Amino acid sequence: MFEYVYIYIYTYICLFLLPGQDFIQARIVGGYAPSPNSVKYIVSLQSSKGQHFCGGSLVHKYWVLTAAHCNMGVDQMMLVAGDYALGVYEGTEQYSKPHLLIPHPLYNKTTNNADIMLIKLRAPIELNRYISLAPLPTQNTGVLPGRVCRVSGWGSTSHSGGKIPPTLHTVKLPIVSTAKCNSSESFNGNITSNMICAGYSTGGKDACKGDSGGPLVCDGRVYGLVSWGNGCGDAKFPGVYTAVSRFRRWVDRIIYSSFTRCYKY
Numbered sequence: 201m202f203e204y205v206y207i208y209i210y211t212y213i214c215l216f217l218l219p220g221q222d223f224i225q226a227r228i229v230g231g232y233a234p235s236p237n238s239v240k241y242i243v244s245l246q247s248s249k250g251q252h253f254c255g256g257s258l259v260h261k262y263w264v265l266t267a268a269h270c271n272m273g274v275d276q277m278m279l280v281a282g283d284y285a286l287g288v289y290e291g292t293e294q295y296s297k298p299h300l301l302i303p304h305p306l307y308n309k310t311t312n313n314a315d316i317m318l319i320k321l322r323a324p325i326e327l328n329r330y331i332s333l334a335p336l337p338t339q340n341t342g343v344l345p346g347r348v349c350r351v352s353g354w355g356s357t358s359h360s361g362g363k364i365p366p367t368l369h370t371v372k373l374p375i376v377s378t379a380k381c382n383s384s385e386s387f388n389g390n391i392t393s394n395m396i397c398a399g400y401s402t403g404g405k406d407a408c409k410g411d412s413g414g415p416l417v418c419d420g421r422v423y424g425l426v427s428w429g430n431g432c433g434d435a436k437f438p439g440v441y442t443a444v445s446r447f448r449r450w451v452d453r454i455i456y457s458s459f460t461r462c463y464k465y
């Protein structure tokens with residue numbers, strides 16, 4: 201909600217102030233570029249024209265886990281695994297179109313609750329040195345506040361100017377307690393039990409637009425999916441992530457049940 205207003209205003213101001221300049225450059229606020237193919241399960245969701253719009257995680261050779269708000273419709277999406285620099289062919293990429301999109305039935309785009317979606321691929325991704333599956337947490341296991349996790353993505357944010365290679369970026373962030381995240385100084389009750397927050401109380405480091413759906417990894421497991429926020433890197437507002445552990449059983453049910461075939465989309 202907040203973020204759309206923010207992005208709109210931000211985009212407008214940037215376009216206005218920086219004519220002719222590429223204003224969306226830095227990925228992930230305050231982060232760095234990890235070595236190529238070090239996050240082996242991250243996937244780029246792209247439009248049919250090759251425009252990156254969200255991240256995701258490969259959880260099975262036929263399935264990608266992402267945010268429900270990344271749903272652009274089956275015909276508009278292309279998935280790329282094994283990527284590092286977007287728009288540069290590195291020889292490690294594998295492409296697949298989606299066959300089915302399964303947003304969580306409780307997803308609510310007003311509250312952002314249950315912002316999680318599974319994408320079944322038309323063709324399987326072959327696992328190799330550059331591409332592996334993302335481990336998920338077991339159902340309802342929490343991460344304690346203060347635990348440092350890592351979020352990665354190709355999302356864009358700051359207007360650093362000049363062209364930098366569009367490589368994957370990553371940043372380490374501590375988990376923020378739901379009590380603090382829900383306080384009147386912060387998200388004021390909008391954080392549901394299906395969300396977790398992460399960020400520094402000093403701000404500066406965060407996921408941002410275009411990182412959506414991408415993994416927040418704690419102890420090697422994808423505990424969060426980039427979901428929403430209020431601006432990016434604001435000291436008062438940590439990033440909000442879908443709490444993957446709340447949906448582990450749902451994920452397994454979809455992937456491993458023969459009912460999958462019965463979903464109509």
Ligand code: ARG
Pocket residue numbers: 203355406407408409410411412413426427428429430431432433438439440
């Ligand atoms: N909804 C945004 C997207 O579509 C992600 C926002 C995350 N914001 C944040 N401050 N962590 O990419």
